Amino acid sequence: MQPEEQFSCGVVIVAAGRGERAGQSAEGPKQYRTIGDRPVIAHTLDIFATWPGAGPIVVVIHPDDEALFAAARMCMSGRADLSVVHGGATRQLSVLAGLEALSGTGAPYVMIHDAVRPFIDHALLGRCREALGSGAEAVLPAIAVADTLKRTTEGRLVEETVPRAGLYAAQTPQCFRLEAILAAHRRASASGRSDFTDDASIAEWAGLPVLLVEGAADNVKLTLKRDISMADERLSRHAVPDVRTGNGYDVHQLVEGDGVTLCGVFIPHERKLSGHSDADVALHALTDALLATCGAGDIGDHFPPSDPQWKGAPSRIFLEHAAKIVREHGGTITNADISLIAEAPKVGPHRQQMRENLAAMLDIDLDRCSIKATTNENLGFVGRKEGIAAIATATVVYHRGKKN
Numbered sequence: 001m002q003p004e005e006q007f008s009c010g011v012v013i014v015a016a017g018r019g020e021r022a023g024q025s026a027e028g029p030k031q032y033r034t035i036g037d038r039p040v041i042a043h044t045l046d047i048f049a050t051w052p053g054a055g056p057i058v059v060v061i062h063p064d065d066e067a068l069f070a071a072a073r074m075c076m077s078g079r080a081d082l083s084v085v086h087g088g089a090t091r092q093l094s095v096l097a098g099l100e101a102l103s104g105t106g107a108p109y110v111m112i113h114d115a116v117r118p119f120i121d122h123a124l125l126g127r128c129r130e131a132l133g134s135g136a137e138a139v140l141p142a143i144a145v146a147d148t149l150k151r152t153t154e155g156r157l158v159e160e161t162v163p164r165a166g167l168y169a170a171q172t173p174q175c176f177r178l179e180a181i182l183a184a185h186r187r188a189s190a191s192g193r194s195d196f197t198d199d200a201s202i203a204e205w206a207g208l209p210v211l212l213v214e215g216a217a218d219n220v221k222l223t224l225k226r227d228i229s230m231a232d233e234r235l236s237r238h239a240v241p242d243v244r245t246g247n248g249y250d251v252h253q254l255v256e257g258d259g260v261t262l263c264g265v266f267i268p269h270e271r272k273l274s275g276h277s278d279a280d281v282a283l284h285a286l287t288d289a290l291l292a293t294c295g296a297g298d299i300g301d302h303f304p305p306s307d308p309q310w311k312g313a314p315s316r317i318f319l320e321h322a323a324k325i326v327r328e329h330g331g332t333i334t335n336a337d338i339s340l341i342a343e344a345p346k347v348g349p350h351r352q353q354m355r356e357n358l359a360a361m362l363d364i365d366l367d368r369c370s371i372k373a374t375t376n377e378n379l380g381f382v383g384r385k386e387g388i389a390a391i392a393t394a395t396v397v398y399h400r401g402k403k404n
């Protein structure tokens with residue numbers, strides 16, 4: 001076999017189907033549905049993009065899916081220099097469009113793969129490439145049929161048991177000498193055929209010998225709705241969740257006044273908190289904690305105290321803005337915890353209302369919002385009732401590649 005750098009395989013990934021058997025989804029056709037943490041096609045492309053034997057990669061998409069594909073591409077972790085072309089009404093026509101695009105690149109071989117087989121692995125790619133390297137013009141990964149096979153009538157009556165010896169289920173990538181399969185595809189298309197369900201059958205039709213290599217049991221095609229949920233479960237089981245915590249601290253001075261606002265609750269008191277806004281020290285600390293989970297700076301970066309528009313502003317504006325930034329980064333807020341450090345006023349009687357305010361501002365469940373309070377045992381500036389401090393912790397789960 002030739003050394004790796006002299007023998008790379010061009011790749012055609014077909015992704016122009018409508019996924020009708022998998023049913024409708026707001027995410028689009030099945031190749032754009034999320035499994036684990038990103039679209040099916042991003043998983044598939046990454047396997048090829050990170051395989052050292054891969055040459056130029058052509059992705060065949062449906063003209064209506066430009067935006068879906070652009071978003072999916074952002075979720076790839078491997079290299080992203082792909083060519084994109086539009087497919088046709090059948091898989092066969094989509095493959096032909098991909099082969100035509102690849103033919104200009106000078107790649108000697110091609111691997112043709114379904115975008116909806118995201119569990120392809122490097123070992124199988126290696127087996128296919130080795131078969132090509134040993135001189136095969138057409139290589140088909142396949143799995144021996146394990147079930148007993150029946151042929152039925154239209155009325156579902158069993159007509160016969162089909163002997164399964166020698167029967168295999170075809171997978172992809174199906175691999176070819178590019179010139180040979182392109183010529184076969186062109187011929188098939190020119191003679192009015194557009195109904196071949198795989199490329200090996202076009203090779204057979206054109207008289208090319210097809211060599212079978214062992215496929216991979218995991219290399220399933222996501223065809224039905226349940227295939228997608230099973231794939232999602234499988235990936236989610238192994239995924240390390242991207243859970244991030246951020247902390248925030250704030251302190252405001254107590255001055256002459258008639259009450260303080262904490263977590264949006266006005267509590268009558270003989271003093272007030274001084275500040276440019278409503279000085280809600282609790283919400284300020286939590287705003288910083290949220291921003292910290294996605295590296296978005298601090299409250300002062302977003303709402304400079306020098307800006308007159310924030311004079312006397314209710315601090316819920318700041319918190320809701322931080323929550324919006326978190327969501328735009330693909331985050332789900334799972335917990336918000338604030339500790340208030342104050343000698344007075346008493347927080348206990350207002351705790352429930354504060355939690356309800358937090359739940360509403362963050363649009364999360366009440367049991368994900370916690371308020372705690374402590375005195376400072378008469379020590380330091382808090383003990384001398386010169387100010388109130390707050391410490392906050394935010395917990396956010398981020399979904400890789402998902403930006404809302």
Ligand SMILES: Nc1ccn([C@@H]2O[C@H](COP(=O)(O)OP(=O)(O)OP(=O)(O)O)[C@@H](O)[C@H]2O)c(=O)n1
Binds near residue numbers: 014016017018020091
């Ligand atoms: N006109 C088509 C039809 C299919 N495919 C691609 O071929 C692969 C295998 O096809 P299949 O599982 O049959 O997908 P769909 O045609 O989308 O499914 P359905 O028949 O349920 O609509 C998929 O990656 C699909 O996107 C394609 O590129 N162009």
Ligand SMILES: C[C@](O)(CO)[C@H](O)COP(=O)(O)O
Binds near residue numbers: 091171172199
């Ligand atoms: C190419 C293929 O994946 C081999 O199993 C399969 O034939 C394509 O699926 P389709 O449902 O026939 O389009």
